[in-house]
Amino acid sequence: DFIEKPFNSHRLLILVNRIIEAEQLRRENEQLRQQTGKSVKFLGNSLPIRNLNNEITRVAPSNSRVFISGPPGSGKEVIGRQIHLQSRRSNKPFIVVNCATMMPNNVEKTLFGSEEKLGDNSSPIFAGTFEQANEGTLFLDEVADMPLETQGKIIRVLQEQVFQRVGGA
Numbered sequence: 001d002f003i004e005k006p007f008n009s010h011r012l013l014i015l016v017n018r019i020i021e022a023e024q025l026r027r028e029n030e031q032l033r034q035q036t037g038k039s040v041k042f043l044g045n046s047l048p049i050r051n052l053n054n055e056i057t058r059v060a061p062s063n064s065r066v067f068i069s070g071p072p073g074s075g076k077e078v079i080g081r082q083i084h085l086q087s088r089r090s091n092k093p094f095i096v097v098n099c100a101t102m103m104p105n106n107v108e109k110t111l112f113g114s115e116e117k118l119g120d121n122s123s124p125i126f127a128g129t130f131e132q133a134n135e136g137t138l139f140l141d142e143v144a145d146m147p148l149e150t151q152g153k154i155i156r157v158l159q160e161q162v163f164q165r166v167g168g169a
Contacts, residue, residue, distance in 0.1 A: 092136030
């Protein structure tokens with residue numbers, strides 16, 4: 001924000017109160033994240049739940065790609081979030097992309113971003129979800145519903161760990 005000249009003390013008090021309120025909300029938000037983010041085990045004592053918790057604990061610290069399969073509604077995203085919360089990337093973004101709902105003509109721009117050349121030689125950059133999830137976790141849901149060509153490009157990105165924005169160099 002800013003303070004206009006001539007100086008108005010009433011306006012300054014309003015600004016200071018807004019700053020204090022914003023800082024209190026930021027601290028409260030951080031505290032709530034810490035409280036909710038640490039309970040990462042599925043509840044239950046059955047063998048399948050114990051096995052699931054053990055697998056999540058085993059996979060989370062690795063820097064591996066994880067394939068989670070199951071029918072719709074079985075909790076794949078929940079498991080992905082649990083893995084993210086137990087990983088070294090837990091303080092970085094967890095980005096979810098539902099590939100089934102993306103427009104077929106925008107899939108690559110959504111995933112990889114774009115650089116479009118303008119007449120004045122400038123290139124506005126749109127960061128795709130791969131870039132948004134940098135150092136965090138990217139959860140790709142319903143990959144089978146996207147075009148096969150794009151699936152191949154995703155496999156290449158996962159193997160080579162490099163991608164190019166659409167229209168970019």
